[in-house]
Amino acid sequence: MKQLEEQIERFKEALFEDSDAADSDSSIGESLTNRGLKRKKNSKSAYYGSMGNSRGTSVDVDYYSIGNTKRGVISHYRRCSEPEWLDHDNPYHDININETMAPLANPQQIFTHPGIAYIFEQNYLDVLAASAHESISSEHKYAAQLQQLLSALLGDDPSLTDPPHEVFGITPEQCKGLTETVQKALEKSREFIRCWSNVRMDLLRAIRFKEKVLTYCQGENYDGMMNHEDKDPQKNE
Helix, strand or coil: CHHHHHHHHHHHHHHCCCCCCCCCCCECCCCCCCCCCCCCECHHHCCCCCCCCCCCCHHHCCEEEECCEEEECCCCCCCCCCCHHHHHCCCCCCCCHHHHHCCCCCHHHHHCCCCCHHHHHCCHHHHHHHHHHHHHHHHHHHHHHHHHHHHHHHCCCCCCCCCHHHHHCCCHHHHHHHHHHHHHHHHHHHHHHHHHHHHHHHHHHHHHHHHHHHHHHCCCCCCCHHHHHHCCHHHHC
């Protein structure tokens, strides 16, 4: 019963409480702004437009002059300094941008340059060329099957004596539509082979250029690029 009476009393006090009353008995004191303290006592007397520090007195505010006016400092920029123990967890700690972006001083540095040596050490071009060759080979087999089917539909297969629509058990109209479909598929297959052949040739050309660059940088027949070209017998002829 005693607890119930206390709850009723608190409920009555809450009902008769003034809506303008403060949530806290403490005052905002000499704060320069009432931001976040608008329910405190004497909040109306605070300068709500100030952008200075929310605590302390006006003596703590720094001012700097711009022409004939003075402006208060809102905040001071401080350079962030990370502790040394963070360097061990930093993935970019061992990366030297100056060495990575530096140009080559001589051709032999291509094998030791951190930004270029990795490119020539990988065999991605060989893998791509081999993959292109496999795609071309499989497409050739598919095109040969389409060509054999098209020959049968056109009646050019000597092993088939009956008309094509009777061999496949379809009507002549269906045989004609199937023939057109196979012709389009064969054309697309041949176009696919031509495109992949061009890609493979470009990859093989890039591989040859890569080997020439490596041979040149290793110092074999190294007379300087211009001198080497001048000694070409075909050009001299």
